[in-house]
Amino acid sequence: MTALVLALAAGAVAGLSLGALGAGGSIATVPALIYLLGFTPAAATTASLVVVIVSSVTALVAHARAGAVRWRAGLAFAAAGLLPAAGAGALSARIPGTVLTLAFATLAALAGLRMPRRRELRGGGPVPGVRAAGAGAGLGAVTGFLGVGGGFLAVPALVTVLAVPMGAAVGTSLLVVTANALVALAARAYSAVHLDLTLLLPFLATAVLGAWDGRRLAAKVSEGTLRRVFGAVPLAVALAMCVAAVP
Template sequence: MTPLILALLAGAAAGVSLGALGAGGSILTVPALVYLLGFTPAAATTASLVVVIVTSVTALVAHARAGAVRWRAGLLFAAAGVLPAAGAGALSSRVPATVLTLLFAALAALAGLHMLGRRAPRENGAVSGARAAGAGAGLGAVTGFLGVGGGFLAVPALVAVLAVPMSAAVGTSLLVVGANALVALAARAYSSVHLDLTLLLPFLAAAVLGAWDGRRLAAKVSAGTLRRVFGAVLLAVAVAMGVSAVL
């Protein structure tokens, strides 16, 4: 199978995950870029931010049209993550590739387990400013350092910390992860990482189309089924990345 076909297939899978669940797209993007398309871990995490930004905006438009975005809550949450995302983004390029791969594998395992065992988070009517700032800052740091959107963290945090209803949590999380990814990418603008655009652009195009399909898929397939499928995929990815990093 040619690299171009692999880029299109992997991009479509990442886009479907993000569009359907508001999460998982970037966690699939990084290992796909490394193991299927030959990107270095540093280049993959940077390229992933590009994918996260474009696909998040694409999926956000669909959710916004359905009235499923809480703009004020999302912007407040994202604002707390601006500085951590920028700082972590600048630091990431200085971390050894093996360490970056192992950290990413651990995050993928956490995301997979979370999706497999996930229950709807309880909505909390009392919003704490300190908790909101802490959650937003933590998400921004994860986005900046590992090049992931962090939707699997953002959705429950928005519900429990900012009292965003579940019906609007996925759409609002797309606003948060897109903003964090944009800041993190800007922090890496002067790094020496090389991105192979001949593979990244087809990957990105397929991810955008996949995000629209994912939004439609979410209306036809139960959220629980989608989470279990993507959770199992993420666990397999985590194991493969962990083994390859230590061998």
């Protein structure tokens, strides 16, 4: 398989996961860029933010057209994460590649364990103040440091902390993910990281198409099935990354 074909296939998987579940896109993106396309960990996490932003906006439009976005709650949640996303994004460029790889593998394992579970989440009313701000700040820091959208963390947080209905949590999480990723990418703008656009652009193109189709896929396939399928990928990714990172 050529690098171009690998980029197209990996981008499609990342986009489908993001569009269908509001999560998992960057969990597939970062390892694909490192192990299939030869990006360094620093370049992969930066390129992942580009993919997350463009594909999240695409999926967000699809969810917004269906009336499945709570704009006020999403913007409030995102606002708490903007400064942590910027700070973590700047810090990430100074972290050794092995540390970034192991940190990402840990997050991938967490995502793989959480995603297949049936979510019985109920919001008991919006939670003001410290708890809501802390959840938003934590998500922003994760996005900035590891170049991930964090949708698998954002969805349950939106439901339980801000009482966003489950039916709108996926679409709203895409709004949060987009805002945090934009700030994190801006914080890395002056870092000396080379991005191979000949591979990144094809990856991005199929991620966008996958994100758009993911919304329609979610309407046809049960959420449990989607979570089992997409949840197996991060677990395999985490194991492979740990094996590769340890000398």
